[in-house]
Amino acid sequence: MMKQFINAKIYTVDANCSVADCMVIEANKIIFIGKQHEFQSTDEIEIINCLGKCIYPGFIDPHCHFIDLGRTYFTAALHTTNSFDEVIEKVKSFQETNTREWLVGRGWNNNNWADKQLPTKEVLDILFPNTPVFLVRIDSHVALINQTAIDRSKVLQQSFIDEGFIEMKDGKATGIVYDKAMFYMLPFVQENDTVKKQIILKAQEICIAFGLTSVGDAFMEHPDFKLFQSMYEEDSLKIKLFGMFVPSKENKDFLSQNKGYKKGKFMINATKHFADGALGSRGAALLEPYTDDPLNKGLLLESDEYWNEEAQFCIDHNLQMITHCIGDAANERIIQLYKKYLKGKNERRWRIEHVQILPNYLLQEFSNNQIIPSVQSTHGTSDYTWAKDRLGDNRMKTAYRIKDLLEECGMIVNGSDFPIEKPNPLRGFYAGITRKDDNGQPAFGFDPSQKITRIEALKSMTIWAAYAQFQEKEIGSLEVHKHADFVISATDLLTCKEEDILHTSIDATYVDGELVFSRKPSLS
Numbered sequence: 001m002m003k004q005f006i007n008a009k010i011y012t013v014d015a016n017c018s019v020a021d022c023m024v025i026e027a028n029k030i031i032f033i034g035k036q037h038e039f040q041s042t043d044e045i046e047i048i049n050c051l052g053k054c055i056y057p058g059f060i061d062p063h064c065h066f067i068d069l070g071r072t073y074f075t076a077a078l079h080t081t082n083s084f085d086e087v088i089e090k091v092k093s094f095q096e097t098n099t100r101e102w103l104v105g106r107g108w109n110n111n112n113w114a115d116k117q118l119p120t121k122e123v124l125d126i127l128f129p130n131t132p133v134f135l136v137r138i139d140s141h142v143a144l145i146n147q148t149a150i151d152r153s154k155v156l157q158q159s160f161i162d163e164g165f166i167e168m169k170d171g172k173a174t175g176i177v178y179d180k181a182m183f184y185m186l187p188f189v190q191e192n193d194t195v196k197k198q199i200i201l202k203a204q205e206i207c208i209a210f211g212l213t214s215v216g217d218a219f220m221e222h223p224d225f226k227l228f229q230s231m232y233e234e235d236s237l238k239i240k241l242f243g244m245f246v247p248s249k250e251n252k253d254f255l256s257q258n259k260g261y262k263k264g265k266f267m268i269n270a271t272k273h274f275a276d277g278a279l280g281s282r283g284a285a286l287l288e289p290y291t292d293d294p295l296n297k298g299l300l301l302e303s304d305e306y307w308n309e310e311a312q313f314c315i316d317h318n319l320q321m322i323t324h325c326i327g328d329a330a331n332e333r334i335i336q337l338y339k340k341y342l343k344g345k346n347e348r349r350w351r352i353e354h355v356q357i358l359p360n361y362l363l364q365e366f367s368n369n370q371i372i373p374s375v376q377s378t379h380g381t382s383d384y385t386w387a388k389d390r391l392g393d394n395r396m397k398t399a400y401r402i403k404d405l406l407e408e409c410g411m412i413v414n415g416s417d418f419p420i421e422k423p424n425p426l427r428g429f430y431a432g433i434t435r436k437d438d439n440g441q442p443a444f445g446f447d448p449s450q451k452i453t454r455i456e457a458l459k460s461m462t463i464w465a466a467y468a469q470f471q472e473k474e475i476g477s478l479e480v481h482k483h484a485d486f487v488i489s490a491t492d493l494l495t496c497k498e499e500d501i502l503h504t505s506i507d508a509t510y511v512d513g514e515l516v517f518s519r520k521p522s523l524s
């Protein structure tokens with residue numbers, strides 16, 4: 001049956017950003033949008049009175065880690081800890097409910113501690129002498145493990161760990177492992193499919209309650225792809241998923257045979273790469289040394305051979321190349337690579353994720369080669385207090401410049417990178433327009449020249465995000481023939497007080513015309 005939503009303020013985000021008061025949907029599509037008196041039908045129709053509430057296109061988080069979000073409920077969540085002692089307390093209390101053999105925690109950030117040193121494993125060895133402990137830092141590039149984890153994973157027996165290492169002091173392991181050395185823990189901490197399904201459903205539950213109807217999963221491995229496929233088949237997964245494939249052999253074999261994948265709500269069209277690490281742990285690759293670590297420039301990942309092979313693979317199979325670049329050296333390297341293969345204006349929509357430090361001379365290359373900047377406005381407002389220590393004042397001027405990128409390219413896509421940041425997409429909206437953190441700091445915004453407008457912020461999480469996923473003809477705006485993915489809320493994001501944005505509550509979320517989340521039992 002058709003459904004007619006009346007008495008609404010509908011932000012269509014169409015080409016004119018027009019506002020409508022009535023929308024009619026049938027099955028999974030929008031069949032009318034405009035003024036209520038303009039719609040006539042003799043068919044049976046269900047009328048939903050929105051009582052003046054606002055309707056927005058379903059929110060899209062174009063860069064996130066979907067399973068990791070659910071996983072934060074199955075692992076000790078350490079994101080809010082302000083000291084290593086607090087980490088220990090959380091891990092101890094998590095152990096009481098933990099049903100897994102390994103004790104896994106995620107999200108600690110030594111930059112938030114008074115003593116900013118990386119921790120060592122001694123306390124873990126005393127408290128957990130028989131339980132392997134694996135505590136992943138917020139950026140997923142560093143972890144702290146205890147002696148039992150070292151013994152079980154046999155990570156010390158590896159004579160050479162490609163692009164990762166285990167830290168040693170006086171011939172002893174400190175418990176800190178970097179990048180690919182962490183892979184030796186994975187066989188022990190990976191979940192079976194039943195657990196993983198629970199994790200995925202938890203992630204979905206959280207996302208749809210924040211109005212997310214589509215998410216871009218920025219690190220999809222083949223077994224997860226298969227699991228997602230089966231969950232779509234059994235219709236337990238309602239949210240739409242755009243997968244960026246890890247360039248593993250299995251994934252690449254699949255892509256070269258199928259030239260991507262699209263079925264219902266699920267699409268794969270890209271491979272995801274890492275050019276460097278994160279700024280917090282000084283893994284971001286910089287052209288000049290870190291201001292607070294003069295012998296260190298971070299680390300560029302992978303070889304020229306790797307990059308050329310991967311770029312050629314994407315060209316050959318008409319795939320989108322998506323690369324994580326934080327530091328200026330990483331951005332420079334990948335922009336040069338993209339330039340070589342894209343050769344100026346093109347329709348390939350290759351993306352750079354984060355684009356955190358970008359000198360002026362690289363800015364124009366984005367528009368010259370139509371590279372899409374995929375940023376997180378919340379990263380700037382989360383990092384600004386310590387990022388200047390890493391970069392110094394001058395380089396700081398080239399960091400987190402989302403307005404400059406928007407003006408250069410005509411668009412940005414804005415994601416959260418959850419669970420690094422919280423999954424509420426309106427935090428990104430708020431940070432984008434205010435350049436403030438959740439506590440309203442700094443008072444005038446961090447580098448206020450980089451504020452974007454409300455409509456730009458909305459587009460960056462709807463129509464522009466859809467474009468970056470090759471889905472702008474289906475989702476991202478509310479127009480006739482498009483999918484009925486939308487969100488209803490009493491808060492008018494385009495006119496409300498800035499402070500109210502973070503407290504916005506979503507009343508209902510629809511995906512393909514189906515009500516998948518409702519805060520109250522009934523709207524009408």
Ligand SMILES: [Zn+2]
Nearest residue numbers: 063064218417
């Ligand atoms: Zn990410």
